[in-house]
Amino acid sequence: MTDFELPRNLVEDFEDEAPDSARRAWLAGLEGLVAELVATWSLAEVGRPFQPGGASAWVAPVRTTDGRDAVLKVGWTHDEALHEADGLRFWAGDGTVRLYASRAEGATTALLLERCRPGTPLGEAEQPERQDVVVSEVLRRLWREPPGDMLFRPLTQMCDAWASEFEDDAAEADDLPDPGIIRAGMELLRGLPRTAQRNVVLGTDLHAGNILAAEREPWLVIDPKPYVGDPAYDPVQYMLNNPGRLMTDSDGFIGGIADLAGVDRERLAQWVFARCVSESIRSRPLREVAEKLAAVT
Numbered sequence: 001m002t003d004f005e006l007p008r009n010l011v012e013d014f015e016d017e018a019p020d021s022a023r024r025a026w027l028a029g030l031e032g033l034v035a036e037l038v039a040t041w042s043l044a045e046v047g048r049p050f051q052p053g054g055a056s057a058w059v060a061p062v063r064t065t066d067g068r069d070a071v072l073k074v075g076w077t078h079d080e081a082l083h084e085a086d087g088l089r090f091w092a093g094d095g096t097v098r099l100y101a102s103r104a105e106g107a108t109t110a111l112l113l114e115r116c117r118p119g120t121p122l123g124e125a126e127q128p129e130r131q132d133v134v135v136s137e138v139l140r141r142l143w144r145e146p147p148g149d150m151l152f153r154p155l156t157q158m159c160d161a162w163a164s165e166f167e168d169d170a171a172e173a174d175d176l177p178d179p180g181i182i183r184a185g186m187e188l189l190r191g192l193p194r195t196a197q198r199n200v201v202l203g204t205d206l207h208a209g210n211i212l213a214a215e216r217e218p219w220l221v222i223d224p225k226p227y228v229g230d231p232a233y234d235p236v237q238y239m240l241n242n243p244g245r246l247m248t249d250s251d252g253f254i255g256g257i258a259d260l261a262g263v264d265r266e267r268l269a270q271w272v273f274a275r276c277v278s279e280s281i282r283s284r285p286l287r288e289v290a291e292k293l294a295a296v297t
Helices: 008-014 022-028 030-040 084-091 128-142 155-170 179-194 236-240 243-248 250-261 265-278 284-295
Strands: 043-046 057-064 069-076 099-105 108-114 200-202 211-213 219-221 227-229
Touching: 008 022, 022 030, 022 069, 030 043, 030 057, 030 069, 030 108, 043 069, 084 099, 084 108, 128 200, 128 211, 128 219, 128 250, 155 179, 155 227, 155 265, 179 265, 179 284, 236 243, 236 250, 236 265, 243 250, 243 284, 250 265, 250 284, 265 284
Parallel strands: none
Antiparallel strands: 043 057, 057 069, 069 108, 099 108, 200 227, 211 219
């Protein structure tokens, strides 16, 4: 294995933690965790981690003893990604990367994954209109009836948590949107998942950076965060990552994605508004989108 290196985003995300925090302790022991997994999964080669990387995991290209290229992902276990491995098993490589092995122990979740080559993110490889098509096509493949044991959590759980978090933050914030916008956004954030006519397994964090060019298929999804709920929710993260398009042509963007993904336009618009409100304290652009959408409804 090469000299151990940490992804920049991982280091930066942990910098604000107290020196004696559990997350800092996990980061300090990460080299040992990686070495243990290399031995457990008989990895012959380990490359440098992808840079700048993600905020909660060490991810690097590896090769198994039988010569297969793969990716090793060693992450700090966090709530939203709790069922990533379960989701990848459920989809079994149909639209997503394949899962070769996984281990969850204490604060660590480790995955051995199919490697995408060339691995170019969709957002870097295609123009926006083509991205819309690919995202919508991939989502429609992911939307399946949940397994009988209901392994995945309901979308209501995540939305309720976000609404509560927003309300706590709003109680201490000085600069907020209009109270009417906040009230409408929070009502939708809590209410929409409870009025869905169809509930399917969702990716929930699908955006143009989490879809990679590959050889087995043109595009494969990485980093799913599966929940069960309204399919009209699922294009929203991709759209929130494009606030400029939402500002300049919200009707066209929302309507186009709704038609491509086969979801109701009004519900998708309501989801976009609700999520923009929930992000309005942290993101000025999304606050402006929420205000624009509120003004035209």
